[in-house]
Amino acid sequence: MELLKEKIRTEGIVLSEQVLKVDAFLNHQIDPRLMQQIGHAFAERFRDQGITKIVTIEASGIAPAVMAGLELGVPVIFARKYQSLTLRENLYISKVFSFTKQTESTIAISAKHLHANDHVLVIDDFLANGHAAKALLDLIGQAGASVAGLGIVIEKSFQEGRSLLENEGYRVESLARVKSLKDGKVTFVD
Ligand code: 5GP
Numbered sequence: 001m002e003l004l005k006e007k008i009r010t011e012g013i014v015l016s017e018q019v020l021k022v023d024a025f026l027n028h029q030i031d032p033r034l035m036q037q038i039g040h041a042f043a044e045r046f047r048d049q050g051i052t053k054i055v056t057i058e059a060s061g062i063a064p065a066v067m068a069g070l071e072l073g074v075p076v077i078f079a080r081k082y083q084s085l086t087l088r089e090n091l092y093i094s095k096v097f098s099f100t101k102q103t104e105s106t107i108a109i110s111a112k113h114l115h116a117n118d119h120v121l122v123i124d125d126f127l128a129n130g131h132a133a134k135a136l137l138d139l140i141g142q143a144g145a146s147v148a149g150l151g152i153v154i155e156k157s158f159q160e161g162r163s164l165l166e167n168e169g170y171r172v173e174s175l176a177r178v179k180s181l182k183d184g185k186v187t188f189v190d
Pocket residue numbers: 018019020021022027057060097098099100124125126127128129130131132133161
């Protein structure tokens with residue numbers, strides 16, 4: 001997606017060889033028009049797949065997921081940090097190691113929103129080592145739902161997330177594939 005790559009080139013900040021900061025348009029301040037186009041791009045890739053729900057993780061996955069949900073006409077569920085949920089609820093629960101915080105947290109989805117007959121598109125802002133994606137797939141598996149694939153806004157192709165997911169048979173669609181963050185510069189796969 002050319003517009004997204006241009007945004008990353010002009011407004012992205014390379015924090016290290018591993019971490020890209022995009023808080024000017026994705027992670028903190030949000031560019032709604034760009035987000036609308038991101039939603040459209042995901043919908044184009046998954047429109048014929050019979051998707052019934054989109055699943056993402058709070059907080060940065062919500063904006064692109066909602067835009068994709070709007071385009072596809074399906075509800076969006078975001079996995080919540082466990083502590084913020086009412087304990088009495090019937091929950092699907094998983095653990096996720098946060099790449100940016102380097103801590104483990106527990107995430108959950110209420111069983112009342114996700115069912116065995118759902119066909120799910122997973123969306124997230126970044127794909128690094130695939131921990132967030134795996135935790136979301138775990139929650140979806142607990143519900144007995146099936147997975148159409150994963151839509152990722154920014155994939156860091158030098159990390160192992162994509163190969164991990166593809167080895168398990170999942171379709172991964174990324175709108176921008178970062179090849180390297182070396183020398184303070186972003187280069188793309190294509
Ligand atoms: P993974 O679980 O695939 O290792 O990392 C993906 C998660 O970590 C995403 O949900 C995203 O929030 C965060 N993340 C991973 N890499 C980056 C990065 O380079 N920049 C930012 N801002 N977040 C990242």
